[in-house]
Amino acid sequence: MRAPLRLALLASALALPAAAQEAGGGSPAIAILVRQAERWLAQDRVDLAVAPIERALAAEPNNPQALAVAARIEVARGNREAASAYLARLGQGGNRAQVQEVQDAIRASGVDRQGLEEARRLASEGRAAAAVQRYRALFGNQAPPDAYALEYAQALSGAPATRQEGIEALSRLAARPNATARARLALAQALTFDPATRLQGIQQLQALAALPEVGGEARRAWAAAIGFSGNDPAMLPAAEAFLQRYPDDPEMRRRVETLRASTRTAAAPDPEAAGRQLAFQRLEAGAIGDSTRRFQELLARDPNDADSLGGLGIIRLREGNLAEARDLLGRAMANDPQGGRQWQRAFEGAAYGDELATARALLRRNDLDAAETTARRAAIREVDDRSDIETLLGDIAMRRSDPVAAEARYRAALSRRPGFPPAQAGLTQALRAQGRAPEPRAAGEPRIAAVPEGDGFRAEGGTPPLPAAAAAFRAEAARVADPGAAAVLLRNAMAAAPENPWIRLDLARALRRQGRGSEGRALVEELASRTPTPDNIYAAALLAEEDGRTPDADALLARIPQGRRTADMARLATRIRTQREVVAAAAMMAASPLDGRSQLLSLAARPDPTGSTAGAVIRAFSDANDRIGAAEAGRVAVVANRGQVPARVAIAGALLAAGLEAEATAVAAEIEAGNPSAEVRRDLAVLRSGAAIRAADRLNEAGDQVQAFERLRPALAQPENRDAQLALARLYLGARQPAEALRVAEATLMRDPRNIDARRTAIEAAIATGDRARAARLLAEGQSAMPSDARVLLLEARVARDAGDGPRARQALEAALRQRAAELGSFTRGPAPSGLVGASAQNPFGRAASTASGATTGAPVDRLTREIEQELASLRDDIGPSMAAIVGGRMRSGDNGLDKLAEVSTRLEAVVTAPIVGGRLTVFAEPTAIDSGSVENSTQARRRFGTAALSSPTALPPIPSGSAAGVGLGVAYQRGDWGRIDVGSTPIGFPTSNIVGGVEISPRITDDGIRLRFTAERRAMNDSVLSYAGVTDTRTGASWGPVLRTGGRAQVEIPLGSGYGYAGGGYAILDGSGVVSNSRIEGGAGVSIPLYRSGDTEIRTGLDLVYLAYQRNLRYFTLGHGGYFSPQQYTALNLPVDYRGRNGDLTYRLGATLGYAAWREDSAPYFPNDAGAQASLQSQANATAGTSEAVSATYRGQSQAGAVGGIRADLDYALNDSLSIGAALRYDKASNFDETRFQLRLRNRF
Structure with missing residues (x-):
């Protein structure tokens, strides 16, 4: 092997570890462990953060990053002494920022929680000066810890005496390199409060309004700032800018008209x-x-x-x-x-x-006519939510003994606010008055009862009655969808009834939805610690259970004596005990699958009239991907609860949730055979409908829309079944009929604007039709209706991604993750008040989730969180910058020194999002070395190279080994799935280097996905050293080659269910220095169909027909030939099969192809472009004909047919969120050669 090839191989061998070292920053293993610990710590999973950091410190006891994280873990555990010990070690080798961060965390952990809540309360009441004094008493003369710096600066800016100090503090926080959007928002808002800096604040709010995490708040603050100025004409540009961005805002439209009128009239200055x-x-x-x-x-x-x-x-x-x-x-x-x-x-x-309050008062006095007149007048008011007035009109109808009209009113209220207790209770009464059974609740919806209003209302668990003002605020908060508005109302209620635990619990839930779970927890637990009554402790236990802090909930309940526990408290205790047992058994499965499985099945066999225990066990098996275990648990539980109909209904619901439709339907049929009550029959009808919908969705994913529709047909017979209608819309999407899907989904949205599944389907359908404006409008409506919902942020990311706005999509997904964590109560929580709850590990099953019977249990992985994470990972691949080192090799069979080829290359590439225009920009360098070996030392072999055939058989010239090495350079740009362009060079360093490149556009021409694909390109023919790099004839010194193919191709691609079909053709001209020009026509058609699809797993097959025809046969290596396979006719029929799947961080694809090919080559002259040389060789052939030294002047033609095929494998493994490794292997058996290729990849995403 020649020196250039040895050097290239050495470079390839070194590239991979070098890239890995660069990605790891010198200690990749330690860095990965530290990042793992930090990730768990950020998710409040201190128990899981301990192991990786202990391993890191065991390997490098003085690693500053590991010491810093270890100290923060001890702070989170409440162990300040251990944290200080780590801090002392860190001070010997850590940098100043690391030391400061740990010191800050230790100091923050010691802040008085009650004092902090008092300061926050004062600030929320607008008493900024008093809040500042309280904060200063907490922090002393030192700067506040980082965790509280923002709220302290906001309090400073709200008090006139400290306003400038607050603005300066907010400016410093907003100017930090890692400043959060919320810090920048706080500064912008503070600036708008002062007329002198208002325009500056508005300019900052304009930029912040585009950020998903604070966009809604920034928009409201922007509008409010314009309102602060009254009719000041100077605000007109800001108002017009607002209206340009939000043209559907009627209030700002009126404000702009007013400001324009003020500008025209040029009124005198207003003192x-x-x-x-x-x-x-x-x-x-x-x-x-x-x-x-x-x-x-x-x-x-x-x-x-x-x-x-x-x-x-x-x-x-x-x-x-x-x-x-x-x-x-x-x-x-x-x-x-x-x-x-x-x-x-x-x-x-x-x-x-x-008018609502007046109508209620009139109704209490039984003045029906006046109450109805007032209520109807209120009903025509322009308000966002009329559910309470609709409910009141239903109550009036019931008083008039008109249950049919009342039912319509109650249903109208529930369509706007599902689960609204007064409307639900009224609907039950109206149905009973008509002799109809109450309707079953939706899956997972808690049982509700009418809540009396006004005087006489007695809160849960024996707590003293609420004052009228507190009751009114709490009732109004229950009617508000926005958690921010609900929190304001509940704070007012808490001010009127500060000792009521249920108001505090409602407020904690509202705060948790805003991502402020620790603040809510402190409110509830402060009362339980200060006044440990059973109700106060029970409220704290309920919140702990909802947050997934099962040990905390258990410890709290233990403080309530058995004799003072209510039935609800006893049920919670039973629920918690069941959760603990199921969690322990599920955890046992990891270490001892048989023991864990046996323990879970024994729990399922426990009689339980609610069915909650069995439901928890079935979910535990389902979460472990053990469908067989889930089905067995269901059978065991049904036998154990044979006489308990509610338990069996709950078991059927759990089986359905686990995706076991057949088992769930079988249990339902068994229950129905026992002649159950009308209410149970309604529950079973809902369950059967759910099973049909799930089965239809599964068939739709597999591409069988016909059978899916048949399974869905019974559920579609129920016009009010919105879930079935949405399943139908998904079927239309799967069948590539997005216009129909959009029609069905929007019809559901008309009746239920807050239905997130309907909105998601409608947006996906609008995107599929290419109607981006409609998708944006549907998204805006969802953001308005549900501004603090992670699912809406996920939809925003999809709309942004479709529009090519990758950065916005990424921001939305990251905000969705944070919001979902807040919704699940998994944000970092502050320490519990002293003496309230002991330290406890976070429940690995996460937040409690409702069972079919209303009981709760934990769920290990939140599906929405997983969906957001998967989409974010996919987006990072699409838009995030990355660098990769790719080592590849290729071995092609053939004769030594001629068509045999060995190639090794190392591709180093960087991928970024193109500025301004969007799309993906790739820059690469690819060192490449090729070698064909030495021509065999035989007369016949040596005569097939250059002009050696013209020499005497006894005086053939020496033929050197064929090899070349160089570096290919290139740049490529891709925009979505419809356009790509690239330009580059064949390896510079080869005997001849050329510019190569291509353009491809692939527009979609119909809504159902038909696509045209057009390609124009100029590419190197890399079949051999001759065709790829060019060679030199040692006899004459003449050089010829390489060969370039220049041409185009057109193809149509047609969707076929979940597969596709294609047909196309192309034409190309092949030319090269010293090589006879050639031309090629090609055609092809085929189909690709999934045989099986479930989640990340798919088996796909198809059929491919290939046709090629070259004008000339130029596959040889004498002067004028090109060294590439060029049959005059080639036809092949191939049958590919591919299997792809995922197992955790490993994704893989395995495939094989089997086919049959027939091809024909014409005879070819030795020297096709040199008539003189060819005539001389022909003379030799004539002269030696019939002798033992006979030579030929032409290559014989041939026709062959036979089997062709190949195998392939691809593996990718994610080492962490950024770094992945991969490998690929290909083996192809073609008509006249074999080729093996391999590839090793290391990719780092930033």
Whole structure:
């Protein structure tokens, strides 16, 4: 082997470990362990963070990164002494930032929780100065720990005396390299409170409004800041910019009209403008008392000041004084008919609330006519949610003995607010009045009961009755979908009833939905610690169970004496005990599968009238991907609860949730055979419908839409079955009929705008039809209806990804992960109040999830979280920058020195998202070495190279070994799946190097997915050293080759269910230096169909027909030939089979192809482009004909037919979120040669 090839092989061998070392930063194993620990710590899984950090410290006891993380783990455990010990070791070798971070964490853990909550309460009430004093008492003369720096800076900026200090602190936080969007939002909001910096704040809010995690808040703050300025014409550009981005905002449209009118009239300067702006500023900051005083002073000077009337009206509305709010807002509108329209929406809300309260009072007095008149007037108000007035009209209808009309009203209320307790209770009464059984609840929906209003209401568990104001605020919070608004109302309720645990529990749930779970937990546990009554402790236990902190919930319940426990408390204790046992048995399966399985089955055999134990066991098996175990648990549980119908219904529901439709349906049939009650029959009908939907979805995924529709048909016979309608929409999507899917999904959205599954299907259908504007509109509606929902953020990512906006999609997915963690209660939680709950490990089964009977148990992996993570990983592949080292090799059979080939290469590439235009830009360098060996030392072999055939057989010239080495360079750009362009070079260093490249466009021409693909390219023919690099004839010194193929191809691709078919053809010209020009026509057709598909697993087969025809046979190595296979006719029929799947971080694909090929080659002259040389050789042939030294002047033609085929394998393994390794192997048996290829890959994503 020549020196260049040896050097290339050495470079290839070194490239892979070098890339790995670079990715690991010198200690890849330690870095991976530290990152694992940090990831678990960020997810509040301290128990799982311990093992990797212990391994890291065992390997490198003084590693600064490991020491820093170890210290933070001990802080999270509450072990400050151990954390300080790690800090001391860190101080000997860590950098200043690491030491400061640990010191900060230790100090934060020692902050007085009760004092902190008091400071937060003061800030939320608008008493910023008092909040600042409380914060300073907590932090002393030191700067606040990082965990509390933002809220402290916000409090500073809200008090006039410390405003500048607060702005400076917020500016520092926002200017940090790792500053969060929320810190930048806080600064922007604070700037808008001051007229002098308002425009600066608005400019920052404009940029923040585009970020998914704070976009909604930034938009509202932007609009509010414009409102602070009243009718100041200087705000017109900001208002117009807002309207340009959000053209459907009616309030801002009216505001722009007002500002434009103000600009035209050029009114004289308003001496009270600054005072009004300050009053609105204080209102927005939450300083209700100060803002009220300022508005009242303005009105004392001018009782008809419309803006001040409106501002004071808003305050009264927030205080719940609806009658006065209605009066003030009405006066504001009357005094400024043009500009006063900005108060219309608030006025409508105040009037609606006032009329609702009046109608309720009239109904309590049994004045039906007046109550109905008032209620109907409220029903036509422009408000977002009329469910409470619809419910009241239903109550009036029931009083009039008209249950049919009442049913319609209650259903209208429930369509807007599913599960609304008063409407649900009213619907039950209306159905019973008609002689109909109450309808079954949706799967997982808790049982609900009517909640009495006003005086006499007694809260859960014997807690004293709520004051009327607290009850009103709590009831209103129950009707609010936005967790932020609900939290404000519940804080008002808590102010009226500070000792009520149920208000605190509701507030904690609302805060958890906002990602502030630790704050909510502190509120509930503070009361339970300070006043340990059974109800207070029970509320804390309920929250702990919902958060997945089962040991904490168990410890809390243990503090309630058995004799003082209510039935609900006893049920919670049983639930927790069951969870603990199931979790322990499921954990045992990892170490001892047989023992764990046996333990789970023994739990399933335990009689349980609710069925919750069996449901938990079935889910544990399902989560372990043990379908057989889940089915067996279901059978065991049914036998153990033979006489308990509710338990068997719950077991059937758990089997259905585990994807065991046949088993669930069998249990349902067995129950139905026992002549159950009408309510149970309704539950079974729902279950059968769910089984049909699941089966249809599975068949749809497998590409069998016909059978899927047949399975779904019975459920579609129920017009109100929205789940069935959405399954039908998914069928249309699977059948590539997105327009029909969109029609069905939007019809469901019309009836239920908050149905996230319907919105998801509609958006996917709109994307499939190419209607991006419609998809964006559907997304905006979802964001408005559900602003704090992880599923909506996931939809935003998909819309952004379809539009080619990768960065926005990534931000949305990252925000979705954070939001989902908050929804599941898994954000980092603060320490519990002293003495309340002992340290406990996080339940590995996560947050509790409802069973069919209403009982709860844990779930190990949240499906939505997994879906978001998978989409984020896919997006990182699509848009994230990456670097890769790819070592490849190729061995081709043939004669030594001629068509035999060995190739080794190392491709080094970087991939980034192209700036401005989007798409993916790839830059690469590929050192390559090729070698064909030495021509055999025989007359026949040596005569087949160059012009050696013209020499005397006894004087053949020496033929050197064929080899070449060089570096190929190139750049490629790809935009989605419809366009690609690349340009580069064949390896520079080869005897001849050429520019190569190509363009491909593949537009989709129909909504159902038909695509055209057009390709134009110029490529190297890499069959041999001659065709790829070129060679030199030692006899004459003449060089010839390499060969380039220039041409194009067109192809049509047609969807066939979940597969596709294609047909196409192309034409190319092949030419090279010293090589006779040639041409090629090609054609092909085929199909590819999945035989089996489930999740990440798929088996696919198909059929491919290939046809090629070259004008000339130039596959030889004498002067003028090209050294590439060029039959005059080649036809092959191939049958490929591929199996792909995933196992954890490993993805793989295995495949094989079997086919039959027939080909024909014409005879070819030795020297096709040199007539003189060919004539001379012909003379030799004639002269030696019939002798033992006879020579030939032509290569004989031939025809052959036979089997062809190949095998292939691809493996990829993700070492972590960024680094992956891969390998590929190919073996192909072609008509006249074999080829083996291999590849090793190392890729790092950033």
